Amino acid sequence: MIRLYDFDLSGNCYKARLLLAILGVEYERRNVDFFPGLKHREPEFLAVNPLGQLPVLEDGDLRLAQSQAILVYVARKYDPSGRWYPLDSPEIAGQVQQWLGFAEGLTATASAARLADGMGFDFDAEAARDGAHKLFAVMDEHLWFQERQGQDWLAPGAAPTVADIACFPYVMLSEEGGISRETYPAIRRWTDRVKRIPGFVVMPGIFPAVLGSQ
Ligand SMILES: N[C@@H](CCC(=O)N[C@@H](CS)C(=O)NCC(=O)O)C(=O)O
Known part of the structure; x- marks a missing residue:
C-alpha cells in the first residue's frame, strides 16, 4: 500500500x-x-x-x-494509458517537463505569499506576489494561444498531463496569498477544465466546478 x-x-x-x-x-x-x-x-x-x-x-x-x-x-x-506522462513524442515530453519546472516557480512565489499571509512564514510576500503575477501572465498568454489552436491543456495533446496537475494547486490557492486571478481569463477557463477532470477531488480553499458555468 x-x-x-x-x-x-x-x-x-x-x-x-x-x-x-x-x-x-x-x-x-x-x-x-x-x-x-x-x-x-x-x-x-x-x-x-x-x-x-x-x-x-x-x-x-x-x-x-x-x-x-x-x-x-x-x-x-x-496510469496504464500513459497519457498523464506522455513519452512518445520528444516535443511533448519536453514541454511537460518544462511545466513541471514552472510549477516549482509557483511554489516559490504564489505558495510563499500564501504561507506568509496565512501562516506567518517569514517570506517577502510582496516579492512573492510580484513573482507570481509574472508567472501567471506567462501562463495566461500560453493558455490563450493553446486555446486558439484547439488545445485545452498546458502541454500539447488531447488530454491533460501531470503538468496540469503540478501547476493547478498554487494557481487555484493564489487568492489566499493576495494574488487575484481576475486579469487572467485563460487561466480561469483552464482551472475550470481541470476541475471537470473525472475523479477530481477538492482540498480546503479549492472548490468543485460550478454546475453549468464555463
Ligand atoms: N519542491 C518541493 C517543495 C515542497 C514544499 O515546499 N513543501 C512545503 C509544504 S507545501 C514544505 O514542506 N515546506 C517546508 C520547508 O520548505 O521548509 C516539492 O515540490 O515537493
Missing part, C-alpha cells in the same frame, strides 16, 4: 492526492502537522525527508520526495 506523508492545507501534497484520486489508486495518509505544529522540522519527520518538506510518498521500498517527482512516478507506475 502506498503511504503519503501529507498535510491537508498543502498544495504540494494536494498534487499527489489529486493524481492518485484521478487514477483511482488507494493509499494511506500519514498526517504531518505542518501548521501550526511545525512537525516537519522535528527529528521524526527529518528521518523521512532530511529536507523537512512535504509531500513524501512511500511505495514498497521506494521513498520519494518532491511533488513533481511523485507525479511522474505515480503516472508512470499507475
